[in-house]
Amino acid sequence: MKQMRIRSKVWLEVDGQPFLGDGRYRLLTAVERTGSISAAARELGMSYRKVWALLQTMEETSPFPILKRRIGGKGGGASQLTGEILELMRGFQQVRDQVNAEADRCFDLYFPWRKTDADIP
Amino acid sequence: MKQMRIRSKVWLEVDGQPFLGDGRYRLLTAVERTGSISAAARELGMSYRKVWALLQTMEETSPFPILKRRIGGKGGGASQLTGEILELMRGFQQVRDQVNAEADRCFDLYFPWRKTDADIP
DNA sequence: TATCGCTATGCAAAATACGCACAACGCTCT
DNA sequence: AGAGCGTTGTGCGTATTTTGCATAGCGATA
Numbered sequence: 001m002k003q004m005r006i007r008s009k010v011w012l013e014v015d016g017q018p019f020l021g022d023g024r025y026r027l028l029t030a031v032e033r034t035g036s037i038s039a040a041a042r043e044l045g046m047s048y049r050k051v052w053a054l055l056q057t058m059e060e061t062s063p064f065p066i067l068k069r070r071i072g073g074k075g076g077g078a079s080q081l082t083g084e085i086l087e088l089m090r091g092f093q094q095v096r097d098q099v100n101a102e103a104d105r106c107f108d109l110y111f112p113w114r115k116t117d118a119d120i121p
Numbered sequence: 122m123k124q125m126r127i128r129s130k131v132w133l134e135v136d137g138q139p140f141l142g143d144g145r146y147r148l149l150t151a152v153e154r155t156g157s158i159s160a161a162a163r164e165l166g167m168s169y170r171k172v173w174a175l176l177q178t179m180e181e182t183s184p185f186p187i188l189k190r191r192i193g194g195k196g197g198g199a200s201q202l203t204g205e206i207l208e209l210m211r212g213f214q215q216v217r218d219q220v221n222a223e224a225d226r227c228f229d230l231y232f233p234w235r236k237t238d239a240d241i242p
Numbered sequence: 243t244a245t246c247g248c249t250a251t252g253c254a255a256a257a258t259a260c261g262c263a264c265a266a267c268g269c270t271c272t
Numbered sequence: 273a274g275a276g277c278g279t280t281g282t283g284c285g286t287a288t289t290t291t292g293c294a295t296a297g298c299g300a301t302a
Contacts, residue, residue, distance in 0.1 A: 002184035003135070004184070008132075010128070011129075012127055014124070038249080039248095047291070048292085049292055069249070072246095072247090072298030073299045074299085075248070077248035077299085079249085094227070095228060098227050099227060103216065103220045106215070109216075110216050158279085160279095168260070169280085170281095173280080173281070173282085192267050193268030194267080194279085196269085196278060197269085
């Protein structure tokens with residue numbers, strides 16, 4: 001039984017470069033909760049190398065700082081998010097949820113048939 | 122001057138596999154207008170190999186036929202879209218436009234500031 | 243000043259995307 | 273009937289991107 005469904009994706013760009021999308025949102029959330037980039041990587045099952053590159057790219061395109069990093073010292077180091085990015089993340093979450101809801105609504109509106117291939121003419 | 126803006130993307134999936142998104146929509150439109158896969162590829166600046174693979178994958182995941190192909194014969198061959206996919210494309214276009222509009226609306230709603238980095242606190 | 247776990251990075255390997263080059267096909271025209 | 277044309281279809285080597293291993297650097301604390 002073929003099941004057809006709609007998907008949607010929302011992200012913010014800065015100067016045409018991807019800035020904040022769903023993946024980075026989850027990553028930042030994990031960093032904030034754990035207080036560490038490497039702990040966040042472990043938690044999400046990603047390599048530290050990859051996570052670090054993501055955050056680095058993000059920081060380079062961002063108009064404001066994202067992370068307060070501490071290298072060395074107690075516990076070897078730590079990182080936490082800046083107030084600016086936390087505020088932006090709140091707005092992003094709102095927009096994302098609302099757009100996803102609209103996509104589902106439109107799908108039901110324009111494709112009330114075609115939930116499966118059973119009802120294909 | 123850093124310019125921040127929102128982007129959104131909508132696509133249909135069949136059994137969890139990507140089926141129809143913006144790129145394939147444009148491709149199918151070109152195939153229909155030109156009546157030929159290879160002409161569509163040239164028009165979009167893509168290799169025939171890539172376009173063929175896209176359509177092949179699409180046809181494999183689709184619950185219904187997409188293309189009416191003719192190999193050899195007048196003009197060497199030709200292809201045109203089935204009525205089913207044309208109908209689906211119309212619905213997709215509606216949903217896509219409406220969701221994109223909603224994304225823009227939400228962005229203005231939740232980020233009335235932050236059009237540029239000039240007005241960052 | 244030794245330790246610890248974190249941040250930071252060079253580099254090779256793995257996976258993926260890409261497209262060139264060629265085969266198969268069947269109308270059409272001679 | 274046979275050659276030619278411009279399609280569709282495909283094998284396979286090459287380029288590009290992604291990935292993560294391995295290791296260096298750091299500094300507060302004890």
